[in-house]
Amino acid sequence: MIKKYRNLLILFSFVLLLSTSCKKSEDVCELNGKILNSLEDLPIIRLEDYFYTAETKEEFLFLFEKYPDFTKDYLQLELYNNKEELAKELLSINQDTLMQELYSEVKKNYVDVNQLEIDLNNAFAYIKYYFPDFKIPKVYTFLSGFSNDLYISDDMIIVGLDYFLPKEHRFQPEELPRYIADRYERDYIVPMIVTAISSKYNKVDQNQNSLLAEMIFYGKAYHFTKAILPCTPDDYIIGYTSEEVASCFANEKFIWSHFIENDLLFITNPFEIRQYTGEAPATDVISPDAPGRIGRWLGWNIVDDYRINQDVPLDVLMENQDAELIFRQSGYKPRQ
Known part of the structure; x- marks a missing residue:
């Protein structure tokens, strides 16, 4: 059924979407240009360059002291008897030919992270x-080894660059299905980070456990991300x-x-909800x-x-826990 409309409308909708979204983005960027004047110069530290070139236990022990937050929280120091044991394990990883090859490929594809640094600073x-x-x-x-x-x-963000190699690259995370792995490329890094950060501000009412509540939760997350990355x-x-x-x-009305007719x-029912918001190649x-997760997309439009x-500030939106109220007051109607 959805194909019925696609051939007639997709080209017009795509052109219209591009023109309106670009115009909207330009307006937002211009209006909020002053925000970027408050930028702090945040350097991204490439720890793979230190940890994957270390050749002795002493070098690792020095790195543990220099980056204690990374060592404690990311490398999970508490799982080891002592730092020497952790250093020994990392040293064995460094001696693995495949891991060194993966490190080399990451360096080829990420000669620098200057643009990532700029984009994150802006965000x-x-x-x-x-x-x-x-x-x-x-x-x-x-480099996490997938x-x-x-x-x-x-306090800390760590980007596993091996996950974000080009999708045609021979090194790929084996546990991810193709339709998800396709999203693991350079241009997705900052939106993924911002969407994750949105959860810190995205308040929910645990008593509202309907499909609508889940749609609004994701809708708020995506709206937050678009506001931060206009x-x-x-x-x-x-x-x-x-x-x-x-x-x-093009098929929003359909x-x-x-959703309404059914x-x-x-x-x-969690199983039914997952059919509309869970990861899947399609919403069958x-x-x-x-496409899969279409309930999330619809929730984004409602938000x-x-x-x-309602002309509410972003922080007020994110604090609003009442999904049903947001829906009722949205006045949502499918675009014609």
Whole structure:
């Protein structure tokens, strides 16, 4: 059914989406240009260059002392009897030919992280503007051996660069299905980080456990990310292709009618909810052509309309725990 509309509308919708989103982004960027004047110069420390060139136990012990937060929280020092034991394990990893080859490939693909540094600095400036209590974390890159893509805490962010090699690269995380692995590229790093940070401010009512509540939760997360990264295309925020984004807008009325006709908004069965918001290559219950997680995309549109129609600041939106209220006051209707 969803294909019925696609051929007629996708090209028009895609062009319209590009023109309106670009215009909107330009306006937002211009209006909030003053935010970037408050930028703090945050250097990204490339820890893989230190840890994967260390050749002795003493070098590792020195690194443990120099980066105690990384050693304690990321390397999980408490799992070892002492620092010497951890140093011994890391030394054996460094002597692994495959790991050294992976390190070499990461260095080829990330000769520098200058753009990542700029983009993260911009994002942190926006978050700080909207949420003055935000504490800018230290940022490290590392080579995790496909064990950790992103580590994010209040004090520290660690980017596992091996996860973000080009999707055609021979080194790929084996545990990820292709439709998810395709999102693990350079342009997704900052949107992923910002979306993760949104959870710190995204308040929820645990008593609201409906599909609508989950849709609004994700909608607030994506809205937060777009507000912090106003010039970033929706593709990189939600992890759809540009064609999928255009197709969703072209078929929004059809998608919404499926939710209404099947009385889905207030279902609480976790299995049913996952069909609309969980990771999947497609939302098959609507159509094999509908991208997965379409409930999240729909929730994003509802939250967008709520904030526009109610004219609430971003921090007030994120504090609002009442998903049903947000929905009712959004005035949401599918785009024509």
